[in-house]
Amino acid sequence: MSPLLVTILKVLLIYGGVITLAAGMTLAERKVSAWIQWRIGPNRVGPFGTLQPLADGIKFIFKEELIPDGANKFLFRLAPVLAAAPAMMAIAVIPFAGEITLFGVHTTLSIADIPISALYVVAVSGLGVYGVILGGWSSNSKYSLLGGLRASAQMVSYELSLILAILSIVVLSGSLDLRAIVAAQAGGIQDWNLWRQPLAFGLFVIATFAETNRHPFDFAECEPELVGGFHTEYSSMKFALFFLGEYVAMIVMASMTATLFLGGPEVPFWHGAPWFVQLFAFLAKTSVFLFLFLWVRWTLPRFRFDQLMRLGWKVMLPLSLANVFLTGLVVSFF
Amino acid sequence: MVIVKRKELSLAERLYLPEVFRALSITFRAIFKKKVTRQYPEERLVTTAVTRGQPRLVLLDDNQHLACVSCGLCEIACPAYAITIDGAETERCIEREPKRFEIDMLRCILCGFCEEACPKDAIFMSDELELADFSRAALIYDIEKLKRPRAALQPRIDYFYGANDRWRKRSSTS
């Protein structure tokens, strides 16, 4: 079988898996919120409500499509795609597992292995905000516009800390390749970057919340103040696309955290484990952070906007700069 | 004027992160709490005489005529303007009876003022709580939908007399 066909197969498998996972996340979100509030959560569709995402999907398809009169029709239609596509693109370089032989072709379990994959993820996922900004602007609604504006300001503020946190890992590992970063942590639990870069870990996790517009940084939506923020005017599948984008972005950020700080697909105490064990380990590590996203959302109230900006510029940015500087010093002189 | 002093925050509280972890631990423990959800169609609400459900009209013992004389006091007492009454003359010894008695259940707020206003004990809050239909017009209840034999409302009537006994006596002596 030719390598091209194998790559296509990998694309289908990984994207199928990721979208299924995103659908599962919508159910998980509702279940976790219910549990935290002493409720049961969806339990009517399928056993324990497991078919709820399917029902939601069918519902979204049958909802009426509304485009506001004053909207910029082209950008209004384009925005959901721009919100969902970058998150999906970023998935391509995530190393889900190590080497694998598929139909006689020896390859790795990620769609593309490129030597600057860490930079690629940052570059592509940063584009996600265009969907939010354009969606907010093209709706011709004051709430949407405010949501979009907030999203852009927030993204600029926190992307700096996010990148600087990654940079300190890159400096430590000496490579922009995610596989090389994973390889650098291969020695066992004690080699994980979590222990070497605890500050960067903390800053990265906080920045991912802002990057994915999740609570307590969901200023782009902000129901009590902005009705629904950038997606106020959206309905049906366009609305669903925004949410697909948000959940896939969460998966990307959770798997990035696992890759950068928790050794990615490396199994503790079992170097060179088979690919399916590695995949399971990777998913387990990612799930921890996915759960954290949900857990924090149903725990913390939303910040005030000035608090958000103060945290971003006066706390996180100086800390991450100092961290990169110190890492550089350590790497240069020891 | 009241001056509210804000609580002085300790260092741990100002750092915010320790408080975040404390909050996370609270919500995590909540996951394992007993659930309070009531599975509605299977588990019904238990109603008692105190429950104020939808208002219903009492039939006289002949199960044919309403106790209502369409005096309009519930109509004017209703804070949601849900009740509309048109009277008509009747050959019975009570000269007046409702020709039209409508309660717009979409407007009714189940406050029970109609029950208290009624001088003829003709309207009481039943234990019927469920309200659903496919059109607004169907939720404007007319006499046919509102009338109930006295026996169906007896617990509420007994409760109402008991609860209001005290002020009834007091007002009559002043």
Added chain:
Amino acid sequence: MTKIILNGREVEADPKQPLIAACHEHASAVPMYCYHPGLSPVGSCRICQVEVKQGETPARVVVACRTPVVEGMVVNTEAPKAHEARRQCLEFLLKNHPLDCPICDKAGECDLQDYSFAEGQGEGRSVEPRRKLEKRKSLGDVIVLDQERCILCSRCVRFFEEVTKKPQLTVAGLGSRSVISTFADRPLEGNYQGNVADICPVGALTLQSFRFQARVWNLTKAPSTCGECSRGCSITVEVLRRQEVKRLRPRPNPAVNQFWMCDHGRFSFERFNAPGRLAGALLRGRTGLEAIDPADALDEIADLVRMHGAPLVVASPWLTQEEGERLRVLGGANHFLSPAPNTLKDDLLHTGDPCPNRRGLGALGFAPLAPAEALERLRAAPLALLVGERAVELLGAAALATLPSTLRLVVLDTHPLDAPAACIEIGVPDASERTGTWLNLDGHAGTLGIARSAPAGVAPLTRTLDELVRRTRGALAR
């Protein structure tokens, strides 16, 4: 004017009026049942008792309606003794009064109910059963008598004796068996029976047509003027749920109708409730009359005026001064319909002339025109404007249908007219839906009040005419 001291204040009182009139004039709420300002005082109910001190004699409790005003008398309406006398009097009045308020049509505007409520006596002390009398006694077509509710104030008896001067009611029987009754049980007659239901202080005399129709607190009331004859009695229009006119009642006006109105005017409210109102405008198209926007209809009328010149204007006698003012600019020859006098004329109120604004329209230059003559003029005219409520009714829809279709007839009425000549029709508000002024036969200005809103799409006639005048200004420049 005589000076008296009322509740510690020195006030001026009319010596020709009883003391109770002075009390009411100076905002002292002395209750009254048998006293009525339009009738002679008899002092039969005793509820208006007040304390009076004159000269050196000790203060005594007297009935205010039978006490003349004397210079320097000291009146205390709230004295404990007066209060106690009134309370005891009220208890006796209520002794046999049935607890009918939920059923009684008077509830809400009942003097007995109001004062019982103010006095706060919730319970009688009597253990005797109440009188059982006839509750549904018909006194002719207009009035129903409930003998149990009656407190024998004799206002109704005096009304027929003093106002219509044709006594028809009396107090029959003695003591506790006294009831109000007609002579030899004959039904009541005359054109003023309805007034006794208004003056009855309780719910004993009620109108047959209003019985159980509405609760009085649900009626929205607007002061207005009756349009059934050229007297123009001041009235109150009472509307149920802002839709249906339920009752017309006289409004005290010493210059026109004192306290009364005739039954003919009282029961004329039925015409306000006639269904099939013309809302918006109609234009004769290929398939008959079709609905169009009123503004477009006005453009069409202006085009007709440009084509045919000033139209023949036939106005309804119910047109107000304000509407007439605008309409007279439009016409080449202005007329108002003047039907023959009817036979209802009497020496009390009714004038027999069905045109309420005859004097005002005459002053504006409108010439009276009998309906038959009006039809002849219309037959000959190329373009005619038929303006105002009931204009079609006075001419007769059947007669209008015989007019040739060479006539371009523009109709501004409350109801649509189906006649081949009618090419444009615009709905107008009726007398309960618009404001304006009528001049009665003495030149007294009666104001119409808006008691309810006109059907959707119906603009005030004054505004419609203003628009029409604006659109035809060039065509009619003379």
